[in-house]
Amino acid sequence: MKELPSRSRRFLKAKKKIVMGSAAVLLAAASIAVGTAIVPSDFEVPVLLANGEVITPPWYVTANGQQVALVDSKEDAREVVKKVAQQYKNSETVKIEIEEQTSAKEMNLENGDQKPEILSVEEAAAEIASKQELTVKTTEVITEDEPIDYKEVKEKTDKLYVGQTKVKKEGRSGLKKVTKEVTKENGEAVRTDVLKEETIQEPENQIVLTGTKEKEEALYTASRGTEKRGSGQLAAPVSSIRVTSSFGPRWGRTHLGVDLGMPTGSPISAADAGTVIFAGYSGSYGNLVKVDHGNGIVTYYAHCSEILAKQGQTVEKGAVIAKVGSTGNSTGPHLHFEVRVNGRNENPLNYL
Ligand SMILES: [Zn+2]
Known part of the structure; x- marks a missing residue:
């Protein structure tokens, strides 16, 4: 080297x-x-x-x-x-x-x-x-304007879902005049002491709305726990009616409803306003939702892939309560839809 x-x-x-x-x-x-x-x-x-x-x-x-x-x-x-x-x-x-x-x-x-x-x-x-x-040690006295950070204040609202937030009012930074003594060594600040602070403009709080509305209540706009009576006029529970098996005698038994062919995941809506009296798995029905519309009318929605409604909940006509599937005794995705009037099964197509 x-x-x-x-x-x-x-x-x-x-x-x-x-x-x-x-x-x-x-x-x-x-x-x-x-x-x-x-x-x-x-x-x-x-x-x-x-x-x-x-x-x-x-x-x-x-x-x-x-x-x-x-x-x-x-x-x-x-x-x-x-x-x-x-x-x-x-x-x-x-x-x-x-x-x-x-x-x-x-x-x-x-x-x-x-x-x-x-x-x-x-x-x-x-x-x-x-x-x-x-080592050149300098002391500088500096006066400069600095922002004052604004605070965030939360406000609850039932107009937003839980987890959702929305800025109701934008915050605004304030301004202060700060006088400080800065000690430097060879130009590098090694110490800063604030000598004086004077507020020129106060900051304004940011107001953020946070939701308290629960998802289920959003789907079913009616409140829980109250009795709900239907109009008596039923609406189709799926977006298009394609009967794959009709009501009445079938394979030596009576088919208690109609089978409406629909792709898995299609929304199933309540045929009328009412109260969910059952939402769960039930033998050959698979995932089943029963809605009581009052006046002795109860509707059944079977073989669902997913149940969205909860037992005891009241629903509006057309509210999405489940999704089409093929659970229980089923050979393919469809909605098995029943209409019971005073406990007796009726042909649902007569009511749609
Ligand atoms: Zn069926």
């Missing part, structure tokens, strides 16, 4: 040699007042370098004793620190501090030495900033 000479390696080497002599001049972070230097500031002896050039020794910018950049003069070193700090300053900045103790230190350069790499103030500042060799 080829070893690449790097600036940081050179720094590390250089750092080991540091002896904080009396020539070190403190560059106080915020005030950057260097006027109280112990050593006369002009005491600089020119040096003849190996390449024949004559220069006055350059100065290190140091942070907590570590050399972080090399520039032409002590003044430049001070400028570098100032420049690093200033780049984090903006119109909201109320305070700037540098965490590290900074100073300028003259390089021990002797006659015949190689020319060191000296940076301009801009270069040095850019390098220190990019390597974050100084």
Whole structure:
């Protein structure tokens, strides 16, 4: 592996040699007042370098004793620190501090030495900033408008089914003026303290309707538990009448209703308003619904694939109470429909 000479390696080497002599001049972070230097500031002896050039020794910018950049003069070193700090300053900045103790230190350069790499103030500042060799802590006081979130309020309604919701009134965010103190380190916010909050506009609640209506009650619009009397005039329980087996004697027995051929899943509706007196499985009928329409009239809906009505429920004429199927003693999907008048089976087709 080829070893690449790097600036940081050179720094590390250089750092080991540091002896904080009396020539070190403190560059106080915020005030950057260097006027109280112990050593006369002009005491600089020119040096003849190996390449024949004559220069006055350059100065290190140091942070907590570590050399972080090399520039032409002590003044430049001070400028570098100032420049690093200033780049984090903006119109909201109320305070700037540098965490590290900074100073300028003259390089021990002797006659015949190689020319060191000296940076301009801009270069040095850019390098220190990019390597974050100084921690510039700024405090900003910012005032800005912020939204205030609105609350959601629920209101119950029997106009919607259980589980359904609807926005009755859209919420509206409010507005507040917030004054805060933001502490940043090298431009990154590390702490925010709210100093003051002032409401400019109150938020408006969002009102959401939540349904309480149950599904079954939606299907059967009549309320439960009340006696329901039919009109006496029956409607067809399926959407089309296709008699596959009629009422009366059949295979040596009496067929108690009519068989209406329909695809599985077709809706079966109550022939008239009434009360569901049975909804369940019943032997050869399979899934069966019986509806009492009053006046001694009861209708049967058999072989259903699915029962939607519940026993005890009242239904309107035409309400969907079940779905066509082939349960029980059945050879294919159809509705077996019976009409009983005072307990006696009648031909349903006479009533449709
Ligand atoms: Zn039948």
